[in-house]
Amino acid sequence: xxxxxxxxxxxxxxxxxxxxxxxxxxxxxxxxxxxxxxxxxxxxxxxxxxxxxxxxxxxxxxxxxxxxxxxxxxxxxxxxxxxxxxxxxxxxxxxxxxxxxxxxxxxxxxxxxxxxxxxxxxxxxxxxxxxxxxxxxxxxxxxxxxxxxxxxxxxxxxxxxxxxxxxxxxxxxxxxxxxxxxxxxxxxxxxxxxxxxxxxxxxxxxxxxxxxxxxxxxxxxxxxxxxxxxxxxxxxxxxxxxxxxxxxxxxxxxxxxxxxxxxxxxxxxxxxxxxxxxxxxxxxxxxxxxxxxxxxxxxxxxxxxxxxxxxxxxxxxxxxxxxxxxxxxxxxxxxxxxxxxxxxxxxxxxxxxxxxxxxxxxxxxxxxxxxxxxxxxxxxxxxxxxxxxxxxxxxxxxxxxxxxxxxxxxxxxxxxxxxxxxxxxxxxxxxxxxxxxxxxxxxxxxxxxxxxxxxxxxxxxxxxxxxxxxxxxxxxxxxxxxxxxxxxxxxxxxxxxxxxxxxxxxxxxxxxxxxxxxxxxxxxxxxxxxxxxxxxxxxxxxxxxxxxxxxxxxxxxxxxxxxxxxxxxxxxxxxxxxxxxxxxxxxxxxxxxxxxxxxxxxxxxxxxxxxxxxxxxxxxxxxxxxxxxxxxxxxxxxxxxxxxxxxxxxxxxxxxxxxxxxxxxxxxxxxxxxxxxxxxxxxxxxxxxxxxxxxxxxxxxxxxxxxxxxxxxxxxxxxxxxxxxxxxxxxxxxxxxxxxxxxxxxxxxxxxx
Amino acid sequence: xxxxxxxxxxxxxxxxxxxxxxxxxxxxxxxxxxxxxxxxxxxxxxxxxxxxxxxxxxxxxxxxxxxxxxxxxxxxxxxxx
Numbered sequence: 074x075x076x077x078x079x080x081x082x083x084x085x086x087x088x089x090x091x092x093x094x095x096x097x098x099x100x101x102x103x104x105x106x107x108x109x110x111x112x113x114x115x116x117x118x119x120x121x122x123x124x125x126x127x128x129x130x131x132x133x134x135x136x137x138x139x140x141x142x143x144x145x146x147x148x149x150x151x152x153x154x155x156x157x158x159x160x161x162x163x164x165x166x167x168x169x170x171x172x173x174x175x176x177x178x179x180x181x182x183x184x185x186x187x188x189x190x191x192x193x194x195x196x197x198x199x200x201x202x203x204x205x206x207x208x209x210x211x212x213x214x215x216x217x218x219x220x221x222x223x224x225x226x227x228x229x230x231x232x233x234x235x236x237x238x239x240x241x242x243x244x245x246x247x248x249x250x251x252x253x254x255x256x257x258x259x260x261x262x263x264x265x266x267x268x269x270x271x272x273x274x275x276x277x278x279x280x281x282x283x284x285x286x287x288x289x290x291x292x293x294x295x296x297x298x299x300x301x302x303x304x305x306x307x308x309x310x311x312x313x314x315x316x317x318x319x320x321x322x323x324x325x326x327x328x329x330x331x332x333x334x335x336x337x338x339x340x341x342x343x344x345x346x347x348x349x350x351x352x353x354x355x356x357x358x359x360x361x362x363x364x365x366x367x368x369x370x371x372x373x374x375x376x377x378x379x380x381x382x383x384x385x386x387x388x389x390x391x392x393x394x395x396x397x398x399x400x401x402x403x404x405x406x407x408x409x410x411x412x413x414x415x416x417x418x419x420x421x422x423x424x425x426x427x428x429x430x431x432x433x434x435x436x437x438x439x440x441x442x443x444x445x446x447x448x449x450x451x452x453x454x455x456x457x458x459x460x461x462x463x464x465x466x467x468x469x470x471x472x473x474x475x476x477x478x479x480x481x482x483x484x485x486x487x488x489x490x491x492x493x494x495x496x497x498x499x500x501x502x503x504x505x506x507x508x509x510x511x512x513x514x515x516x517x518x519x520x521x522x523x524x525x526x527x528x529x530x531x532x533x534x535x536x537x538x539x540x541x542x543x544x545x546x547x548x549x550x551x552x553x554x555x556x557x558x559x560x561x562x563x564x565x566x567x568x569x570x571x572x573x574x575x576x577x578x579x580x581x582x583x584x585x586x587x588x589x590x591x592x593x594x595x596x597x598x599x600x601x602x603x604x605x606x607x608x609x610x611x612x613x614x615x616x617x618x619x620x621x622x623x624x625x626x627x628x629x630x631x632x633x634x635x636x637x638x639x640x641x642x643x644x645x646x647x648x649x650x651x652x653x654x655x656x657x658x659x660x661x662x663x664x665x666x667x668x669x670x671x672x673x674x675x676x677x678x679x680x681x682x683x684x685x686x687x688x689x690x691x692x693x694x695x696x697x698x699x700x701x702x703x704x705x706x707x708x709x710x711x712x713x714x715x716x717x718x719x720x721x722x723x724x725x726x727x728x729x730x731x732x733x734x735x736x737x738x739x740x741x742x743x744x745x746x747x748x749x750x751x752x753x754x755x756x757x758x759x760x761x762x763x764x765x766x767x768x769x770x771x772x773x774x775x776x777x778x779x780x781x782x783x784x785x786x787x788x789x790x791x792x793x794x795x796x797x798x799x800x801x802x803x804x805x806x807x808x809x810x811x812x813x814x815x816x817x818x819x820x821x822x823x824x825x826x
Numbered sequence: 827x828x829x830x831x832x833x834x835x836x837x838x839x840x841x842x843x844x845x846x847x848x849x850x851x852x853x854x855x856x857x858x859x860x861x862x863x864x865x866x867x868x869x870x871x872x873x874x875x876x877x878x879x880x881x882x883x884x885x886x887x888x889x890x891x892x893x894x895x896x897x898x899x900x901x902x903x904x905x906x907x
Contacts, residue, residue, distance in 0.1 A: 273869060330866065514846065525862020528844040588877075591869040592843055 675781020
């Protein structure tokens, strides 16, 4: 059995257009002070909208001016949350603090700087280049404060901030940590502005959620919550704001940008969160709604709130985006902080911007839900919810409470099996000098993927779709109405859709912010691949995308295992996917990692079906191997200013953890699927650690010499090949190991099924 | 119908909307099941046509978006030489 530990919030940090700290933001929100003004950080003169909600602090004023603006905002909010929580970052305790941050656009500001410099004949700064991927954000924030726990970057677009808090709860309850800085950060940048402008999804005026609903106003900022186990908080005498009871995550399986008009996915996630928290819908007293201000969102959300809370006449709802703007990957985190403040102070912030005439219309649309308009409501409440709905049809919801979870104390521990594998790998091409996958239209057609669907997908999404379909086929799973809610997806990627991001940004630099492509923009979000997989297959359960370096392909398996252990799903598709195009090729060449003395780049996608025992039993499923242990570990030994550093202690600990979880000794391990990629320093370091723990003769199998450095896809491939080796008798027990930035390592131990 | 305009429109559709050239005829139903364009694609077509010919499609009807042929006819009727 697993203990469902009480999780509490012990610190808050916030920065957005309505304030530079939590108190200032909450005060503004209560008083209806909007942060929306004319955009300052780039020229919008050719655009039909000029509105934005920017933070009144220059990047140079944040985090000593050393980081990309998205990361710098995260550092600002994390610093406030740390100070608020009373944590001493110079003490031993700092070594166990993890960091989970959500982001949608990641280093978009650095993407622009990098390519603008190149456009102007420059080389592009290495610092900007390193700041581009989402993979570095949480590690950089953790390193900045010498927090030594594990990191994750959750990149599910506008639901990322909410999902980060949800993942923190699961990790604490799964025994993988006691304390996390969880939240999200995103900067105001030309890329999302141009994208939403192209989609005609920006309001020409200030956004007007649950009111005129003529589009969004983009914002920026960061929210960070200290999520901690109750025991840990009490032991250190921490101030406790409230409990965070539970979460829900679901997929629409409908459209890459638009929510389901019938609100089904939104209702599913609200019900999941309420149920996971041991509550009923009647218990919820305040909902910080997604409320973006687009007609499609607001109509669906009016509907889903009315239906979910039917019979609950005391629930209040508002959209604080009317003041903060839509802060994308930070939105859920910012709103979580405001929700905690509303709950603990008994002051519920309003949606602003209603005229007398508007209020009459609102009354008709709202039904029995009390939409808070213009002025705050003072009310003592016990339970509050914050909801986020994202591109890709990703929905997430979290529930905060003034009292502990009244219902569930333990959940059954399931055995987890690998029951399906789908792999797309690259072949070496003399022409390009790297390993590229052959994914042609005929292959997709043979799986029933029509041209009309396929043409929408960028390369990363196509790779992911193909391996996902193959894995379902291999597992013998047909998604239908009976199981669509019992299957989830966890995508791991190091670099995400970098080709789409770079090409979109280059287009803006060339043609102007007003000329972005509506067709290309949806594919610039990291979770598009997971969204398309859900849309095509009809999978409606859990859906998360983790971008955290090469080891994302194993961290996805850890997160997927957690989603099953906590009863969210019976089956999870855990993946690792990265593409290799001229863009990726150029970026890695500029980083000096590719070519002589470096690695050969590769690409691919590997999807593994992870399934709980009872589900595999009921289906009579083939079992490749059993997951006997999984662990992620990092630390702050060495030079924390260098996020490419390696840590013998962290890698050793990850291996020790999986051995302990499996109840095995080093001599029980027949082989390791390692991460060696041809860079001498990495390969030598890796072998030395294995030899110390195991023996000089430990067999280390490598995949990158045959398929290139395909980053997250390589990590997943290591896991998949180990599972096959065990199934076919080439190994009894083995461990797949990989690494990310800022000395993060993940290991998964597999044994016979 | 001007073949020159039609070919330019086809090229734009292939490039901007990744429609395979060999599956796209002048009379293909763009919003039908085979090609399967949607509202986001129609925004892209508006921008593409404006960039190519300086013709504003915002006043066009659904029927004008039906195929390359109908788009070509609209462009021919509204293009300023």
